[in-house]
Amino acid sequence: MIEFKNVSKTFSLGKREVHAVKDVSLSVEKGEIFGIIGFSGAGKSTLLRLVNMLERPSSGSVFIQDIDVNTLSPKDLRTQRRNIGMIFQNFNLLNSRTVAGNIAYPLKLTSISKQEVNRRVKELLEFVGLSDKAKDYPDQLSGGQKQRVGIARALATSPDILLCDEATSALDPDTTADILRLLKKVNRDFGITILLITHEMHVIQTICDKVAVMENGEVIESGDVFDTFTNPQHSVTQRFIRSVQQDLPSTHILKEWRAGGGGKLYRVIFKGAVANDPVLSMITRKHNVDFNIVYGSVRELQEKLFGNLLVSFIGEPIAIQNALTELGTIVAVEEVVENEC
Amino acid sequence: MNVDWITFWPRIVEATGETLIMVIATLIFGSIIGVSIGLLLFVTRKNNILENKFVFRLLNIIINIIRPIPFIIFLVSISQLTRIVVGTTIGTAAAIFPMTIVASFVVARVVENNLVSIDPGVIEAAQAMGASPLRIIFTVLIPEALGPLILGLTFVSVSLIDFSAVAGTVGGGGLGHVAMTYGYQRFDGSVMLVTVVILIIMVQLAQWIGNTLSRKIMRR
Numbered sequence: 001m002i003e004f005k006n007v008s009k010t011f012s013l014g015k016r017e018v019h020a021v022k023d024v025s026l027s028v029e030k031g032e033i034f035g036i037i038g039f040s041g042a043g044k045s046t047l048l049r050l051v052n053m054l055e056r057p058s059s060g061s062v063f064i065q066d067i068d069v070n071t072l073s074p075k076d077l078r079t080q081r082r083n084i085g086m087i088f089q090n091f092n093l094l095n096s097r098t099v100a101g102n103i104a105y106p107l108k109l110t111s112i113s114k115q116e117v118n119r120r121v122k123e124l125l126e127f128v129g130l131s132d133k134a135k136d137y138p139d140q141l142s143g144g145q146k147q148r149v150g151i152a153r154a155l156a157t158s159p160d161i162l163l164c165d166e167a168t169s170a171l172d173p174d175t176t177a178d179i180l181r182l183l184k185k186v187n188r189d190f191g192i193t194i195l196l197i198t199h200e201m202h203v204i205q206t207i208c209d210k211v212a213v214m215e216n217g218e219v220i221e222s223g224d225v226f227d228t229f230t231n232p233q234h235s236v237t238q239r240f241i242r243s244v245q246q247d248l249p250s251t252h253i254l255k256e257w258r259a260g261g262g263g264k265l266y267r268v269i270f271k272g273a274v275a276n277d278p279v280l281s282m283i284t285r286k287h288n289v290d291f292n293i294v295y296g297s298v299r300e301l302q303e304k305l306f307g308n309l310l311v312s313f314i315g316e317p318i319a320i321q322n323a324l325t326e327l328g329t330i331v332a333v334e335e336v337v338e339n340e341c
Numbered sequence: 342m343n344v345d346w347i348t349f350w351p352r353i354v355e356a357t358g359e360t361l362i363m364v365i366a367t368l369i370f371g372s373i374i375g376v377s378i379g380l381l382l383f384v385t386r387k388n389n390i391l392e393n394k395f396v397f398r399l400l401n402i403i404i405n406i407i408r409p410i411p412f413i414i415f416l417v418s419i420s421q422l423t424r425i426v427v428g429t430t431i432g433t434a435a436a437i438f439p440m441t442i443v444a445s446f447v448v449a450r451v452v453e454n455n456l457v458s459i460d461p462g463v464i465e466a467a468q469a470m471g472a473s474p475l476r477i478i479f480t481v482l483i484p485e486a487l488g489p490l491i492l493g494l495t496f497v498s499v500s501l502i503d504f505s506a507v508a509g510t511v512g513g514g515g516l517g518h519v520a521m522t523y524g525y526q527r528f529d530g531s532v533m534l535v536t537v538v539i540l541i542i543m544v545q546l547a548q549w550i551g552n553t554l555s556r557k558i559m560r561r
């Protein structure tokens with residue numbers, strides 16, 4: 001659906017050059033929710049804006065359904081843009097127009113009739129749950145309501161693609177959850193491909209299928225969200241994951257544990273179906289070893305279970321060793337070393 | 342020496358009419374030209390929808406040359422051009438020409454300043470929706486800046502009342518001319534007082550109309 005091929009973007013600020021995007025190649029498939037995460041200044045917005053040519057690439061190409069968007073004439077680009085909705089962190093609504101007026105705006109750029117515009121606006125207002133706010137002005141709305149208007153406006157021309165630039169970053173956690181649910185619904189109901197950027201791992205975890213991690217203009221890691229979460233390669237990715245799931249207790253607790261004579265700690269990671277089986281209990285019983293779950297969680301990620309537990313084993317050293325070996329054939333086990341905290 | 346008020350009142354009414362015509366005509370022509378130049382200045386800025394370094398610089402230089410010239414000097418210095426365009430250098434029409442030029446550039450700056458305060462994100466959103474530059478000018482830039490724009494035009498029209506009085510003193514007609522010939526040259530305090538009161542009322546009226554309109558548009 002969207003393909004970045006060796007795309008770079010360099011801004012010149014007088015004599016200084018800023019390499020905002022460096023040789024990025026990514027491909028976003030039809031119907032998926034693809035998230036790009038990175039710290040502020042990583043180049044996410046620039047990358048997103050390359051999709052609808054709000055920014056032109058310095059080198060490389062961006063393809064949408066196999067069309068190189070940079071080669072389109074101004075007129076064809078405007079037509080293409082109607083196929084790409086966009087929502088923004090600051091909503092960017094027209095303050096001089098009502099909610100209905102904002103949603104009608106992109107429709108008025110097309111040749112459809114007035115009745116058709118009204119019908120579509122009504123339908124969209126219903127979809128985002130703002131039918132009673134049609135005549136209000138943006139400054140009378142809450143942040144969440146403004147973003148709903150932004151979403152309705154972006155969907156007005158029934159695009160195939162929706163670009164979201166930090167769409168929830170200005171919202172409180174409850175409202176963020178509402179908007180993310182709405183985006184998921186947009187994706188499911190209309191099959192719209194969503195490319196979103198964020199600095200919050202929570203957003204990726206909640207709605208994305210695929211993720212790419214950006215740092216200093218480069219994509220340093222990308223793949224399936226479940227795989228990336230359960231097996232992050234890059235330290236930046238690990239930092240993002242820690243922001244949503246603490247995989248170690250505080251140093252204070254660990255110190256207390258060790259001072260109290262607690263034994264070695266092992267991290268046991270369950271992925272997917274194995275989390276349904278009583279693996280830990282079966283294996284330890286077989287080897288006559290006790291186990292103690294010191295810390296951890298089992299959570300759902302993309303409708304799959306993911307467990308990350310800190311476990312200590314009590315019993316004969318040789319029996320523990322055997323139990324660990326057998327456990328290691330089914331799930332990932334690693335010893336938690338001192339300096340990890 | 343006192344004027345005969347019975348015959349003088351019609352003269353005052355006529356002069357008030359002349360002043361109003363000067364101000365309103367200048368406001369109309371000056372707004373049309375000034376808003377166009379202001380929009381052009383804005384859209385040709387760096388990174389804007391019709392970025393054009395040459396046009397932007399050229400307009401800036403012209404404005405920066407003409408704006409600082411005191412109006413009375415400008416008025417006199419372009420009198421040859423006024424004669425060519427209007428056919429005379431005396432009377433209301435002859436005053437409207439230089440006033441329109443000056444007003445256009447003042448309005449252009451006012452417009453540009455108001456447009457700069459529009460959130461660039463909103464312009465970008467319109468671009469992302471596939472709006473053409475011309476479309477953005479008429480459906481985003483003008484409506485979004487209209488409220489403050491009207492306040493700016495109000496400010497300009499108040500200075501135009503001032504300009505019209507200046508033009509009046511050098512043959513432009515209107516209340517300035519009356520104040521000059523009867524009030525100043527013939528030392529008639531009562532004429533002076535009447536013209537001053539009428540000018541004050543005009544300014545207040547302009548301000549009131551401007552404030553009301555902009556409040557309506559900004560819904561505050």
Ligand SMILES: Nc1ncnc2c1ncn2[C@@H]1O[C@H](COP(=O)(O)OP(=O)(O)O)[C@@H](O)[C@H]1O
Nearest residue numbers: 011018020038039040041042043044045046047
């Ligand atoms: N129009 C621009 N001109 C100059 N530098 C820019 C421009 N847009 C972005 N940058 C720079 O490019 C880098 C990446 O910016 P951005 O894509 O906005 O990052 P992010 O969205 O990840 O915070 C930053 O260093 C930023 O200052």
Ligand SMILES: [Mg+2]
Nearest residue numbers: 044045046166
């Ligand atoms: Mg950004």
